[in-house]
Structure formats: C-alpha cells, structure tokens
Amino acid sequence: MNGLDWAVLLAYFGVMVAIGVWSHKRVDNVSDFFTAGGRMPWWLSGISHHMSGYSAVMFTGYAGIAYTYGVTSFVTWSFPIALGIAVGARLFAPRINRLRSRLGVASPLEYLKNRYDLPTQQALAWSGMLLKIVDVGAKWAAIATLLSVFTGVSLNQGILVTGAVTAVYCTIGGLWADALTELGQFVIQLLAGVAMFVAVAVELGDHGGFLGVWDRPELDGHEKPLVGPYGTVFLLAFLFIKLFEYNGGMLNQAQRYMATADAREAARSAKLSAVLWLVWPLVLFFPMWMSPLLVDAKKPDGSDSYALMTEQLLPHGLLGLVIVGFFSHTMAMCSSDANAIAAVFTRDVAPVLSKRARRWTDHAGLIAARLTTVVFLALSMAVATQVDSPAFKDIVTVVIKWVAGLMGPIAIPMMLGLLRAFRRSGPTAALTSWGVGLFAFWLVNYPVHWSVDGGVPLQYQVSVPLAVSLVLYVVVGYVKPEDTPERDALIERVNTDGPPDTGAGAAALPVPRAEPPGPVDPTVPRTLP
Numbered sequence: 429m430n431g432l433d434w435a436v437l438l439a440y441f442g443v444m445v446a447i448g449v450w451s452h453k454r455v456d457n458v459s460d461f462f463t464a465g466g467r468m469p470w471w472l473s474g475i476s477h478h479m480s481g482y483s484a485v486m487f488t489g490y491a492g493i494a495y496t497y498g499v500t501s502f503v504t505w506s507f508p509i510a511l512g513i514a515v516g517a518r519l520f521a522p523r524i525n526r527l528r529s530r531l532g533v534a535s536p537l538e539y540l541k542n543r544y545d546l547p548t549q550q551a552l553a554w555s556g557m558l559l560k561i562v563d564v565g566a567k568w569a570a571i572a573t574l575l576s577v578f579t580g581v582s583l584n585q586g587i588l589v590t591g592a593v594t595a596v597y598c599t600i601g602g603l604w605a606d607a608l609t610e611l612g613q614f615v616i617q618l619l620a621g622v623a624m625f626v627a628v629a630v631e632l633g634d635h636g637g638f639l640g641v642w643d644r645p646e647l648d649g650h651e652k653p654l655v656g657p658y659g660t661v662f663l664l665a666f667l668f669i670k671l672f673e674y675n676g677g678m679l680n681q682a683q684r685y686m687a688t689a690d691a692r693e694a695a696r697s698a699k700l701s702a703v704l705w706l707v708w709p710l711v712l713f714f715p716m717w718m719s720p721l722l723v724d725a726k727k728p729d730g731s732d733s734y735a736l737m738t739e740q741l742l743p744h745g746l747l748g749l750v751i752v753g754f755f756s757h758t759m760a761m762c763s764s765d766a767n768a769i770a771a772v773f774t775r776d777v778a779p780v781l782s783k784r785a786r787r788w789t790d791h792a793g794l795i796a797a798r799l800t801t802v803v804f805l806a807l808s809m810a811v812a813t814q815v816d817s818p819a820f821k822d823i824v825t826v827v828i829k830w831v832a833g834l835m836g837p838i839a840i841p842m843m844l845g846l847l848r849a850f851r852r853s854g855p856t857a858a859l860t861s862w863g864v865g866l867f868a869f870w871l872v873n874y875p876v877h878w879s880v881d882g883g884v885p886l887q888y889q890v891s892v893p894l895a896v897s898l899v900l901y902v903v904v905g906y907v908k909p910e911d912t913p914e915r916d917a918l919i920e921r922v923n924t925d926g927p928p929d930t931g932a933g934a935a936a937l938p939v940p941r942a943e944p945p946g947p948v949d950p951t952v953p954r955t956l957p
Contacts, residue, residue, distance in 0.1 A: 433578075433748030440616070440752040441593050444759065447609045448596055466528055468687040472607055474700030477684040479610035479617075480764035481509065481674055481705070485570045486712065487754055488731040494716035495730030497658065498650025501716065504658045506709035508670040510702050516675030517698035522691030523846040523922045524675070524682050529690055530921050535775035536682035536768070536842070542918050543845045544855040546780065551862055553776045556679060556838050560769050561804065563678075563831045564762050565811030571758040572812065578739065578751055584813055591809040594759045594766070599801045606763045607687070613759070620746075620753030621711050627741040628715040631722060646720040657885060665891030668898075669832050677839025678831075679768035680761075691925055762808070770800040829873065829889050836894030837865025840901050850902070851919050854910020857901050865897030 468476075494501040527533050537556070540549035572586030581589075632641055642651055649655055654663060675698070676682030684701075685694040716734055719725075723740060725733040738750050774796045778785040788796060841858035844850045872892045 430744045432745045433751065436745065436748030437752055437755070440755065443612060444593060444609050445596050447612065448599075450608075466687060466689055468607060468684075468689075470688050470693040470696040471700060472611060473684045473688050473694070474697035475614050475704070476607040476610045476764070477513075477681055477697055477701040478704040478708075479614050480606070480680050480684065480761050481701075482617075482758075482761060485567060487734045488570045489729075491716045491719070491734035492725075492727070492730035493658070494713055495719050495725055495733040497655050498647065498652065498717050499713075500653055500655050500658045502709055502713050503653040504663050504666055506705050506713075508663065508666045509674050510705035511667060512671035513674050513698055513702040513705060515671055517695045517702060520675040520843060520846065521685045521694040521698040524685040525688055525691045525694035526922050526925070528686040530926060531918075533775070535771040536676055536679050536686070537772050537776050539918070539922070540776075540842065540845070543915060544841070544858050548841065548855045548858045548862075549776060550780060551859060552838055552842060553772050555834075555862070555866070557769050557772060557777075557804075559831065559834050559838065560679070560765050561808050561811055564765050564805075564808035566831075567758050567762050568809055568812035571754060575751075575754075578735065578747075587809050587812045590755060590759065591762075591805055591812075594763050595802055595805045599766075599798045606767055607684075609759070609763070616749065617753045620750040621708070623742065623746050624715050624738065624750055625711050627746075628718050628722070628737070631741060632718060641718065641721060644721060647717070650717055650720075657887060659887055661891055662887035665887060665894060666832070668894055669835060669890065672839040672843050673832075673835050675843065677835055677843055678765075679772065680764040683764070683768055683771070762805070766801045766804050766808075769804045770797045773800045773804075832890040833869045833873065833893050834866065837862050837869070837897040840865070840894075840897045844901060846919070846922055848919055848923055850905060851911045851916055852909035853901055853905030854908075854912075854915065856908050856910060857904035860904050861897040861901035864900055865893045868896040869893040 490501050490505060493505075524536065527536065527539050531539055533539055537549060537553050540552060568587045568591060569583065571590050572581075572583045575581055575586035575590075576583060579586075641647060654660060674681055676685065684697060688694045688697055715737060719730075719733040719737050723733055723736040725731075725736065738747060742750060774785075774793060778796065785796070840861055841853075844853070845858070869889075869892075872889050
C-alpha cells in the first residue's frame, strides 16, 4: 500500500463514522436502535440483509477453498444461501416481521417466553450469544489476516483498528447506522469486485482466455461442483443450515425482516437478498477460481491467495478500494451481529438477571443497549486473537464447523416455533432438541472424531447435530404435545396479518386484564387473554 491506498482506506473509515453520527439522530428509543422502528424501506432492508451475510472470511477461508477445489466454493456456499433465503421469503420473513408489527417485540428471541417458556428462551439466548462471540471473532481474525498481507501490521493491531471503528458507528447509530453503512459498503463492494474481475479477465488473455483456462493442469477438477470434503451430504446439510441461519437463526438477519413496515415488505426484502446472493458471488468467486494460474499461495490452505492476487494485479488506488471492500464485508456482518446480540441481552437476558433491568425507561434501555454492543465487540475481539490456537485451528474451522454445526440446535426451536405445523412442539421438544443437538456436535467433533481413523468427515460434523435436533424437535412434539390455547393464539397471530398490538417490547404480549398496572416481571409466566 502507498499513500493513495491509505487515503482511500482512511476516507472509508471516516465516512462510516459520519454515517453513524448522522444515524444517531434517528434513534430515540430501543425500538429504533434494534428494529429501525419498522420504518426501513424494503430495498434497503434487502441490501442490508445481503451485506450482513458477508465477511472477510470469503476472501480468506472461502478463497482458499476456491483456490484448492474451484467452483464447489459457490455450489456449496452462496447457492444454498440464495435458495434458503428464497424459501424463507415465503416461509419465515413475513412471520418474523409480525413479531414486531403484531407482538411489538424488539428482539428475535423475545417471543420465546410465551411460545415455550422462560428456561427455553434463556437456553437459546445464552448459547446464541456465546456462539456469536466465536463467530464474530473469526471474522475479525479474517480481516486482520488480510490487513497484515497488505500493510504488515500485526494480527492484534488489525483486530483493534477494525473493531474500534465498527464500535463507534454501530454503537451510536444502531440498526439505522448498520443498514446505511451497508448500503455504502455495497456500492464500494460493487466497484471493487468489478475492478478485480476485469483485472483477472485481462490477465487470462495470456493463459488461454475464459474458455481455454479450464484445460490448464493448475485448474484440474476446478470445474466440478462437488469435490473433496464438499460432497452431496455436505451440500444437503448446508441447504438446511443456511435456510435457518440466513432467515433469522443467527439473529442479525431476522432484524432486517423486523425492520420493514409489514410482512409483505419483509418478503420483498428477502427476495432481493436471494437474487443478490445468486448473482453477485459469481463475480466475486471467478477471480478466486483462476487464482492458481496467477499466484502461488504461501499458506497451505490457500487462504492468502486472493490477497496476493489483488496485490499483484491492481494499481494503487484500486488496490486501496479492494481492501476497503474487504473491510466493508466484515464490518457489515460484525456490526449487525453486535446489534442483534445487544437486543437479545437487553431484552431477553438482563430482565431475568436484574430486577432493575425490568424497570428500565426508554433512555436507560438505550444506554444499556449501547454498552452491551461495546462489550460484545470487545469480547469477540479478544476471541479473535485466539482463532489460530489449537482449540480453533483456523478461520475456516471456526466458521464452517463450529458455526454451521452449532447453529442448527439453536435455530430450529426458534424458527420452526413460528410455523403452525409445529405447534405441538413445546418446551420439552425445544430443550431436548437443543441439548441433544449440542451433545451430538461435541460427540462427532471430539470423542468420535478422535477414535475414527482420519477423523469424522466434515460433512457429518456439520450435518449430524442439525439432523438430530430436527428429528427430536418433531418426534418429541408428537410424543409429548404441549400445545395450549395460549400458545396456539400466539402462533396464529404470527401467521396472520392484523392490527399491531399496543405497547413495547415483551410487555406488548398481552397479560390477563386482572393483572394490576406497572412493570411486568418477565420471570412470571403470563398467558394470552
């Protein structure tokens, strides 16, 4: 990097902070901070939903997969995401929006107190928060790895810089700042991605052009859709995982659906995101597929190949723009995750831990939300410094094995609990599905993995926990049905349009009329009238 590249990078950081400061004026209460008050246009929600699913892991971990295996990086990653979101546009997006528009909640998990019970909600909330800390830690490590390639700064310095800038704009501006910065980041990503695509296309003229390169020995097998550990079972598992994850199972995407005005707008935003996930990654992945012709990766997993190729092919200025593109992906995902976890903690966890939190005013709740955002980012940055330790092994291990493997047990009770077809599944089914699913993850990744020659294949490491949780959630629901009139009424409101409920947050879920006015203790079970 030279002075021009640094100027581009610093200008980007300045614009992100400025957007956060401007967005601060639009945040008056907790609802504005977490769900934009339900005033976000569907197209902005769709772009934000799309951008919040990326991170620099694509340019490190998945670039390594593309460098080693070729087009399977698209077939087993962005294609399942696009298909999952397309299905979710009809199945989940409208229902998740109604959590805000009809029930008045500000956190994706807030409705679980009434759908199941308080212990179930707390189990999903705590495990979801802990998983997100690890997930975001991997994202910080990925962007710091790229930064070290271009600038020579240490891993910890890179984590500190990116985390600090992200903390400023997402803490003061909330979801509005996240969405607006993601819009700007989308434009930057568009310019940077096209620049890289054109640079590689020009360079391929010396290697046989678009059609001739596929016969080169360096790309042997790169045209096959499913190769190596990424086979049919892995693809099928990822189709289910991404269906849940990118429609709200990892919480941050659920907020984009909640932020739109109504269920129809939420569905439109999901459809836009699905189209972007189907088309745009092809532009981003093509240079990665061609990278074995252009660079020799220094890391065994090829995770530095895209950075080396960028450094080699692009002139200064454009190099800075592509580096900004790396940052835009990671900061978009991490800021949205931070906002989602702050919502879960302040709305779902803090009122259970503290009586004082149950009586927070709008101002006090907003301060708590901002403090929680800062604490979450700090914890994830601390985890990021340990991503290359033996416990995590590397970035791809964290993102694919840990996040994909653990997401199913957490997301299945939350997502399927919205649907009428699973109304018989109550607290017992949810907790059994969650607990045994987590145990299955530990089993196939550690005791069984160690005892199998060569280890358990990756496709089973991520698919077994999901399958176990899904089967148990359905079976236990039929063996021990726990549907009640109150739970059925809640599910019906989530599945149909109607006038919004009055109130805010968890208190918007109606309580018996005989209950005296005043703060509602969330630890006391409540019923619908």
